[in-house]
Amino acid sequence: MDKNTASYKRMDKTILNAFIEISQQIPFENITVQKIADVAYISRYTFYVHFHDKYEVAERIQDELYREFTQFIQKQIPAIHAATATAEEHWQMMDIAILRFSQKHIGWTQSIWKIHTETIDFSKRIKTFLADNYKSRFPDHENLDLEAMLYANMAMTLTEHYIGKIHTPNMNQTITSSYIYAFLYAIGIHEEHLLKKEYNHFMQLIYPETSLSS
Amino acid sequence: MDKNTASYKRMDKTILNAFIEISQQIPFENITVQKIADVAYISRYTFYVHFHDKYEVAERIQDELYREFTQFIQKQIPAIHAATATAEEHWQMMDIAILRFSQKHIGWTQSIWKIHTETIDFSKRIKTFLADNYKSRFPDHENLDLEAMLYANMAMTLTEHYIGKIHTPNMNQTITSSYIYAFLYAIGIHEEHLLKKEYNHFMQLIYPETSLSS
Numbered sequence: 167m168d169k170n171t172a173s174y175k176r177m178d179k180t181i182l183n184a185f186i187e188i189s190q191q192i193p194f195e196n197i198t199v200q201k202i203a204d205v206a207y208i209s210r211y212t213f214y215v216h217f218h219d220k221y222e223v224a225e226r227i228q229d230e231l232y233r234e235f236t237q238f239i240q241k242q243i244p245a246i247h248a249a250t251a252t253a254e255e256h257w258q259m260m261d262i263a264i265l266r267f268s269q270k271h272i273g274w275t276q277s278i279w280k281i282h283t284e285t286i287d288f289s290k291r292i293k294t295f296l297a298d299n300y301k302s303r304f305p306d307h308e309n310l311d312l313e314a315m316l317y318a319n320m321a322m323t324l325t326e327h328y329i330g331k332i333h334t335p336n337m338n339q340t341i342t343s344s345y346i347y348a349f350l351y352a353i354g355i356h357e358e359h360l361l362k363k364e365y366n367h368f369m370q371l372i373y374p375e376t377s378l379s380s
Numbered sequence: 381m382d383k384n385t386a387s388y389k390r391m392d393k394t395i396l397n398a399f400i401e402i403s404q405q406i407p408f409e410n411i412t413v414q415k416i417a418d419v420a421y422i423s424r425y426t427f428y429v430h431f432h433d434k435y436e437v438a439e440r441i442q443d444e445l446y447r448e449f450t451q452f453i454q455k456q457i458p459a460i461h462a463a464t465a466t467a468e469e470h471w472q473m474m475d476i477a478i479l480r481f482s483q484k485h486i487g488w489t490q491s492i493w494k495i496h497t498e499t500i501d502f503s504k505r506i507k508t509f510l511a512d513n514y515k516s517r518f519p520d521h522e523n524l525d526l527e528a529m530l531y532a533n534m535a536m537t538l539t540e541h542y543i544g545k546i547h548t549p550n551m552n553q554t555i556t557s558s559y560i561y562a563f564l565y566a567i568g569i570h571e572e573h574l575l576k577k578e579y580n581h582f583m584q585l586i587y588p589e590t591s592l593s594s
Contacts, residue, residue, distance in 0.1 A: 257568025348530035354471025
């Protein structure tokens with residue numbers, strides 16, 4: 167069977183889309199080849215010509231989504247690393263880029279995000295990507311592994327929080343503000359007055375043009 | 381069978397310990413009741429008098445560890461919430477307490493940490509506990525869910541990084557410093573000069589008595 171014909175590829179896509187449709191309705195454990203075939207209006211025989219099992223379908227989705235993701239981010243890396251970018255611009259390019267990507271591919275992302283098997287763990291792959299990017303950015307930092315994982319986990323917490331939610335106009339400030347409070351508490355700054363002082367310090371650093379209330 | 385006799389409880393413990401011993405050597409999937417019985421020097425019959433299956437053993441370990449953990453932390457909460465605690469003291473009590481707890485119960489922690497089933501997800505339980513504690517601490521914050529999850533994920537990244545590792549004397553500064561760098565990058569502060577400036581600002585805030593070299 168020639169895997170490069172348009173009709174073969176079209177059928178691949180039909181099966182992937184059927185899988186995504188089902189996985190938004192039922193958990194991965196309950197998905198069967200029969201259900202995929204039903205939704206795709208194909209026979210189980212046709213399914214098995216294209217894929218070995220449902221795991222292979224999910225892995226393909228993960229791989230394609232990951233390839234799209236890295237291409238999307240890598241295009242922005244030179245701009246992200248430019249020393250002239252302000253904090254807000256930098257942050258927009260990185261964190262907001264991940265959110266935009268998840269939003270753009272919401273069906274695929276939601277479908278793959280929930281699946282955790284030995285070969286499928288999309289959020290772990292993205293975390294590794296973000297951690298590696300951090301490491302290549304600050305190769306001389308002393309505690310590189312820990313720093314990189316902390317950063318990657320923060321970015322992923324954000325993505326998981328916003329996945330499938332409507333992005334509001336003041337979302338950027340909401341996110342920055344949450345990062346700041348969580349961090350200040352994590353390093354032990356918990357006393358009301360000092361917390362507020364340090365919070366304002368950072369909000370002014372990131373949004374120098376805005377006058378801030380509380 | 382009276383579950384409150386010393387001999388019944390002792391056998392429970394023998395089985396739990398056998399499970400922990402095995403789970404440090406092989407993945408949960410490969411653990412069988414036969415293996416647990418072999419290591420505990422008991423018959424499979426005796427095992428089934430005490431537990432339904434290996435899942436029940438793992439759940440018991442999770443529950444006991446979680447109870448110990450919450451008792452351990454809750455004892456410290458009044459001191460943690462005292463406004464007079466310095467940043468370093470506060471942080472010692474919270475993050476370092478979690479690390480000390482994992483270290484003290486290292487066998488149990490390492491054993492349960494690796495298991496993820498529908499009913500067993502120890503790191504998720506600890507995260508929920510930390511997030512809830514954050515929420516009760518700052519009930520009036522606007523983006524409480526996101527802040528609390530960011531904080532809980534930072535603390536857990538730390539624990540996962542250090543689990544089973546020897547704690548070094550300057551670990552505290554290592555951790556604080558990693559938190560600061562990861563956070564600064566996360567909010568978009570990436571330019572060398574500003575990064576260093578803000579880093580020093582925080583290190584001086586947390587360790588006011590020490591003179592800091594970069």
